[in-house]
Amino acid sequence: MSVLKVHDLRGGYGPVRVLHGLSFEVNAGEIVVILGANGSGKTTTLRAVSGMLNATGSVLLHGEEVLGRSPERIARSRVAHVPQGRGTFPELTVEENLRVGAYSRSDSAIADDIDRWFGVFPRLKERRHQQAGSMSGGEQQMLAVSRALMMNPELLLLDEPSLGLAPLVTQELFEQLGTLNRTTSISMLVVEQNANLALKIAQRGYVLEAGLIVASGTAAELKSNDEVRKAYLGMA
Amino acid sequence: MTLFLQQLMNGIGNGVVYASVALALVLIYRTTGILNFAQGEMALFSTYITWKLTDAGLGIIAAIAVSTLIAFVFGAIIERVLIRPVEHASPFVILIVTIGMFLAISSITVTIFGDDEKQLPSAFSERAWSVADVSVTLEFVGLVVVLAAECLLLWLLLQRTKLGLGLRAVASNPESARLVGISSGTMLMFGWAIAAALGAIGGAVYVPTTPALTAGSMQAVLVYALAAATLGGFDSPLGAVVGGLIVGVAEALAIQYVEPLHDITLVVPFILIGAVLLFKPTGLFGRRIVERV
Structure with missing residues (x-):
């Protein structure tokens, strides 16, 4: 059963289109990571899910369409969003x-x-x-x-939790998130540039490039994917 | 000495009025980041409503209660209709809007109620006591008690209630407030409504201590309140209160003891504003924005 199911999500800021039709889902109890470089649309994706951005397509929470609802209403449906930087x-x-x-x-x-x-x-x-x-x-x-x-929350959206943190602090934070996911039933959607850490706690992941999903799979699959290794894990 | 005490008391009497208007300014500034130049005129309009109600035969206390309620509703409407559309505009646009409101409300007041002087009855009887040769009127005591209670209630509201927590959250980080399910629009409406209600009470207890209710009754008060808020720090309710008292007392003593200022007392707040901006721009209680990366 998917907690969040996003289909053909398109949107951006004014005339600038950032998302060109994304589809992905988060199942109950899962940690899903979206990997992507700066400007690939990670933050925009989360903002569209939590209602901070006008978008088209479909965002289903437990099968219910929430696209177009106000952020405060989506929040009351138990979606928590930790925005980039400081929330x-x-x-x-x-x-x-x-x-x-x-x-x-x-x-x-x-x-x-x-x-x-x-x-x-x-x-x-x-x-x-x-x-x-x-x-x-x-x-x-x-x-x-x-x-x-x-x-x-039933669904926790985390926007680059590692941004600006010292490596040790980041590691501690991710360990805590992993523990939380195991001990509670909270599903998490994490967007991250730090693929190493994120793939350690995530079950599945997607790779976002210029507003499009270009790869997806289990954490293990992504870790062994040559493209991902080159672009996000710093390995040849 | 008697003269000094008398002036000190006058100063405190005016000071609490400045404090209450400054408090309303700070409340709106903290929740919306807007400096509401129309605060004084909003209070003036409410005071005219209070007068109209007493003129129609209602008791003064009941009239104040009704006009406070009306002000509360009008405050919410003003936020919804005039402020909300420019909420994300540049600070200059918003500044122009509140100055426009100042002019509009001022003209509407004169159009509806006329520009002749009105006598607003006092909410307090004319009793007075003599303390150390200084005459202490019930009016004065009432003014201080009412406005002190107003400040205390507002403080309790902001610091001790869930609504206050929501207001402060929206003031601190509107985006994150929405992300935890707080409807920032509703909070801002509440902020304006409360500020307008504060103005209605302040006007109704202040005007009877002046010679008459006129279209200009609140204009000087706004200038003094701006000085008070600047002195205390624009983001500090406590600062507004302390600033109001200092400005009131400074004004009264300047009138008495500084010969050249007798007829131009409005210079006092400007000197204070200038001095604060020069030496301590955050005000006495204002917080520098602390941010660590």
């Missing part, structure tokens, strides 16, 4: 950031969930009353991910 609220404290993440929830487990993510990312707990904007890039990325998870 945090810099003037709010760490704890407030997490509470904002739970804004559209009305259940009583919000406080427990905050403690839960503090458990996963102890650094955030130490800084719970600190302004988010004053933390390091890595800490803010952890906060952005935790904030997204506070939504209790």
Whole structure:
């Protein structure tokens, strides 16, 4: 059963077309990675899925068409999007950031969930009353991910989580994401340039070039694909 | 000494009014990034509605309540109809829109209510006490209490409620706010509605302390409030309050003790604005945007 099924997605910014008809899907409990160079349309794809961009084609969430809905409405269908760079609220404290993440929830487990993510990312707990904007890039990325998870999402969209992070921090973050995927049923769609790390935790992947899917397969298949090895894994 | 205390009290009385208008300016600035030049005129229009209601026989307290409610609705409508279409335009476009609103509301007020002086009854009785040779009126105490309560409630709303958290989230990062399911449009409407309601209350308790309600009643107040917000820091509600009090007291003392300023007290806020921009552009409580990469 696919959580997300995208068909013939086309869109861009004003007269500039960026996506030329993409189709891909994310199954329940899966981590799917979209690999692609700068400007290939990775961010645009995620923005179209979460409603931040006008696009044509079809975006089905659990079989229901969501293309054309507002971002806040799509978010309330339990799609969490961690945008590129920082998705945090810099003037709010760490704890407030997490509470904002739970804004559209009305259940009583919000406080427990905050403690839960503090458990996963102890650094955030130490800084719970600190302004988010004053933390390091890595800490803010952890906060952005935790904030997204506070939504209790079924689908987590991650836009280049490794961007601007030190290699060790990136590795830690990806390990956490892998663990999360194994221990919860959250499906993830990750767009990344760091193919090495992404393919380690992903089950399947797609390769995006100039707004078109040019290759797809399981993580193992992509790792052994000559084109992918050359372009994204730095191997001849 | 008595004279000093009397002037200090006048200063505080005016200061809380400047503070409440500055607070509304800061509220809108923080949620939308817009400097609302029409804030004073919006308050003026609401105050005329309060007057009209009392003129029609309604008690002053009830009139203030009704006009505050009307202002709340009008504030939301203004955001939806006038501000939303230019939300993503350049700051200059938005600036022109709010100046246009200033002129439009001002003219509409005169057209509807006329340009003659009106007497708005005070919400407080004329009692007064003598404390250390200084006459303390109930009017003064009421003004301070009402506006202090207004500030406190706004603070509680922003810091302690879910709605306030949403407002602050939208102010901090509108895109991420939408991505967690907060409807930023609704939040901005709330921000404008609350600011307009604050203006209605502020106007209704301030105007009775002045000689009369006229079309120009709020114009000087806006200038002082701008000085207060600049002094306190445009992104800080606390700064707006402290800034308002400082500006009010500085004005009162300048009138009393600086001979050349007797007739040109409006110079005081401009001197303050100039000094703040020169020496501490973020204001006393304003935050420099902290960003680490």
